[in-house]
Every structure is written in structure tokens, then in C-alpha cells.
Amino acid sequence: NAGVMQNPRHLVRRRGQEARLRCSPMKGHSHVYWYRQLPEEGLKFMVYLQKENIIDESGMPKERFSAEFPKEGPSILRIQQVVRGDSAAYFCASSPMEETQYFGPGTRLLVL
Amino acid sequence: AQSVTQLGSHVSVSEGALVLLRCNYSSSVPPYLFWYVQYPNQGLQLLLKYTTGATLVKGINGFEAEFKKSETSFHLTKPSAHMSDAAEYFCAVSPPGGYQKVTFGTGTKLQVIP
Secondary structure (H helix, E strand, O other): OOOOEEEOOEEEEOOOOOEEEEEEOOOOOOEEEEEEEOOOOOEEEEEEEEOOEEEEOOOOOOOOEEEEOOOOOOEEEEEOOOOHHHOEEEEEEEEOOOOOOEEOOOEEEEEO | OEEEEEEOOEEEEEOOOOEEEEEEEEEOOOOEEEEEEEOOOOOEEEEEEEOOOOOEEEOHHHOEEEEEOOOOEEEEEEOOOOHHHOEEEEEEEEOOOOOOOOEEOOOEEEEEEO
């Protein structure tokens, strides 16, 4: 059973561009969570999704950030008009029902 | 509201020595508690978790943690450190059952000295 997959593993964007981060949950997992880890800090919750539904987005910045988990395909975290402060590692986790979360390897975003 | 405090952002131990990583939590309800390990440029791996029942929890790689309600603590220990234990460790808390909005501590980097 493959683990949580994230791609790309590294992403470089210039200020003002868009960043799209993808997360494929483990097989059988219908719950996806996104976290952001800034340098020298712990993980901060961003959003919790189930298939086609956003359950909790209380950790998402109000502007430029959006997330989706369509019926088919991976979950997408989208950052529009990136700024240098968006540089961070973004982790996706998945779980079956509402149980222990399993983390992917992360996408490291660098904004130039 | 819930929060986690990890005392010591960096801990150094000699190979073979006891590992003790401290975690204190704050929660308005009896929480679920977790320890995760993160190796460089990798995701988080679950070491162990406490939900209910026995307060001493054993995890992978020889780690264990004890839930002490009176002290609101969930310290992580390992009797004998190995070089491969060098990593960053995160304590986390979530409300019991149901949807898990997990709150992470800021992490402790463990250095193991040969």
C-alpha cells in the first residue's frame, strides 16, 4: 500500500506566479489535511477536506489560498500570486475516517 | 482550545544514553496525544499515540511516552539513544475522537553524539 504521495517535492516560483501542490492520499483514505511548516517552526493546520467537501478551513489565509479534493484525482492546494512569505514546506496528511493521520513527504516551495 | 509546549528546541545526548523529550499540553477536554518524528527533508512519521486506556504507551524504534494527567505532560523517552534517532520530534494534541484538528508543538531537534 503506497503511502501519501505529494508532488512536486520541490517547487520554485517567482513572486506573482501561481503554485499548485498535489496530494494523493493513501488508498482507502477519504480524509485529507494540509499543513504548512515555516522554517524552524512546527506544523500549522491549514485545511481539512473530505471528498468534494471542505470541512474546516480555519487555518487557511483568507486570500490567495484555496484547496479542493475532487471526487476523482488528488487534492490540490493552490496559492495564487505567491509572495516570499509563502516559502515553506507544505505537508499533506490523510486518514481513513477520522483516525490517525499519515503524512506525505511534503512539497518545499521556494518563492524568489 | 488546545496547545502544546515542547521544552528545549535542541537536545543533545550521547549514544547509549537516555533520551528524554518533554511535552506539556493544554486542553479543555481529555486529549489525544501524539509524537511524530521527522527526518531531514521527509514527512512526519507517527511514533506513538495515546487515546484512552493505559497511560504508558509504547511506540516504534524503542520509544515510549507516559500520559500524566496531573502534570499535563506526555514526555517521550528511550532508554538508549542510537545514532539513527537523530531527527526532529514533534508532540501533538487533538480533541478526543471524531474529527482531528491536530495542534503541533514547535519541535525538538535531537542530536546524538558518538
